[in-house]
Amino acid sequence: xxxxxxxxxxxxxxxxxVYASASCVNLFGYTPAELEGxxxxxxxxxxxxxxxxxxxxxxxxxxxxxxxxxxxxxxxGHTVHVMWSARWSETDQLRLAVARDITSLKQAEFMQTALxxxxxxxxxxxxxxxxxxxxxxxxxxLLPVRNLSVVVLHRELKTxxxxxxxxxxxxxxxAACAGDSAYPGDPAMRQHSQAALLDSxxxxxxxxxxxxxxxxPLEPDCAHAGGWREWLCVPLLxxxxxxxxxxxxxxxxxxxxxxxxxxxxEFVSAQVAASIERKQAETHLRHMAGxxxxxxxxxxxxxxxxxxxxxxxxxxxxxxxxxxxxxLDDFKQVNDRYGHETGDKLLCMVxxxxxxxxxxxxxxxxxxxxxxxxxxxxxxxxxxxxxVGDKIRAALKRPFNVLGQTLTVNASIGxxxxxxxxxxxxxxxxxxxxxxxxxxxxxxRLL
Numbered sequence: 112x113x114x115x116x117x118x119x120x121x122x123x124x125x126x127x128x129v130y131a132s133a134s135c136v137n138l139f140g141y142t143p144a145e146l147e148g149x150x151x152x153x154x155x156x157x158x159x160x161x162x163x164x165x166x167x168x169x170x171x172x173x174x175x176x177x178x179x180x181x182x183x184x185x186x187x188g189h190t191v192h193v194m195w196s197a198r199w200s201e202t203d204q205l206r207l208a209v210a211r212d213i214t215s216l217k218q219a220e221f222m223q224t225a226l227x228x229x230x231x232x233x234x235x236x237x238x239x240x241x242x243x244x245x246x247x248x249x250x251x252x253l254l255p256v257r258n259l260s261v262v263v264l265h266r267e268l269k270t271x272x273x274x275x276x277x278x279x280x281x282x283x284x285x286a287a288c289a290g291d292s293a294y295p296g297d298p299a300m301r302q303h304s305q306a307a308l309l310d311s312x313x314x315x316x317x318x319x320x321x322x323x324x325x326x327x328p329l330e331p332d333c334a335h336a337g338g339w340r341e342w343l344c345v346p347l348l349x350x351x352x353x354x355x356x357x358x359x360x361x362x363x364x365x366x367x368x369x370x371x372x373x374x375x376x377e378f379v380s381a382q383v384a385a386s387i388e389r390k391q392a393e394t395h396l397r398h399m400a401g402x403x404x405x406x407x408x409x410x411x412x413x414x415x416x417x418x419x420x421x422x423x424x425x426x427x428x429x430x431x432x433x434x435x436x437x438x439l440d441d442f443k444q445v446n447d448r449y450g451h452e453t454g455d456k457l458l459c460m461v462x463x464x465x466x467x468x469x470x471x472x473x474x475x476x477x478x479x480x481x482x483x484x485x486x487x488x489x490x491x492x493x494x495x496x497x498x499v500g501d502k503i504r505a506a507l508k509r510p511f512n513v514l515g516q517t518l519t520v521n522a523s524i525g526x527x528x529x530x531x532x533x534x535x536x537x538x539x540x541x542x543x544x545x546x547x548x549x550x551x552x553x554x555x556r557l558l
Contacts, residue, residue: 140186233386243275414476
């Protein structure tokens with residue numbers, strides 16, 4: 112029996128090993144002598160002990176059991192998946208069993224299931240952060256992962272974002288190097304200069320396209336200052352290009368990750384990269400559908416959606432809101448005199464100044480040409496609209512340096528207050544537009 116690849120075991124009524132064939136060394140890591148007299152249930156995975164006891168009781172009652180699967184803790188600490196066939200010997204008062212190691216088979220099944228679940232999550236998840244959170248749960252079932260971060264590159268902008276980060280984020284983002292976000296309304300897409308990655312393990316993996324296991328010192332102000340964590344970083348590859356990195360962090364001062372763990376994470380990362388790339392494309396398309404391609408401000412459709420939502424909330428809560436309509440005076444002369452490239456850059460600079468005049472909860476949109484609209488939510492008094500209008504005029508009066516030209520801009524501004532100037536967005540926009548033309552005609556009469 113010692114020549115058999117499967118392990119033959121005999122266990123008494125108290126659950127102690129009486130005999131184990133030589134292959135038990137491969138299965139459990141213990142020699143037959145080490146197992147003799149030892150309780151079987153000491154080796155069973157804690158999560159499987161209850162059902163294993165029930166199965167043992169059924170065998171002791173005379174019921175043969177075929178192909179029973181459970182998990183054991185190997186002598187070196189890793190988990191072993193075992194399939195048993197067992198029956199009771201009344202003559203010997205022993206439970207006789209044949210055990211086969213099915214760890215490789217179960218891991219292959221888990222991997223296939225994980226790949227399917229990651230793909231499914233990519234179809235179902237709303238946004239990149241939600242997708243990454245689901246991926247964390249899936250990977251954690253294959254490889255215990257307390258801390259996981261996802262870094263996504265945006266090569267055309269020379270930036271990166273961190274849509275998901277659980278654990279210490281040291282070396283992920285250097286705040287001093289943070290750049291302006293291309294998606295200011297979406298924290299998950301907040302982007303930073305690639306220089307912020309410095310020479311971190313992540314940067315090395317992204318540059319080389321190869322995984323690495325690195326000891327990273329803990330931050331001085333953390334609870335375990337002076338210690339370190341092991342980082343396992345693997346590149347996220349899509350169409351043979353690195354689009355980011357998957358980073359998992361081990362415990363404090365603990366070597367946790369093996370070559371098999373690295374291979375497993377690499378295998379999973381291909382599906383992760385495909386799902387992230389697909390979700391990025393969806394996010395980008397949604398962003399493009401609701402934003403002006405030149406200034407990256409919300410477009411007319413997104414502005415009207417936000418206006419209608421704000422109007423419904425204001426009606427429900429008894430709040431005031433204001434709509435401002437802006438038109439840049441004599442903007443056509445800029446295009447005619449300096450060219451459309453200068454005009455386009457001026458519009459982008461105007462858009463940034465307008466955004467800086469508002470609160471985070473407000474919205475500025477470009478609705479076409481040189482026309483902009485502003486939504487002010489939950490204002491205290493109707494006079495707030497006039498105050499913001501004056502703030503915008505003052506901001507735009509400061510000269511713009513555009514492609515070597517110093518330009519000045521004036522704007523005609525009209526406003527409408529909900530509910531006094533309109534009960535729906537059409538009335539509010541119409542009245543704000545009318546007030547804007549009144550302002551423009553008034554300035555023309557003064558010339």
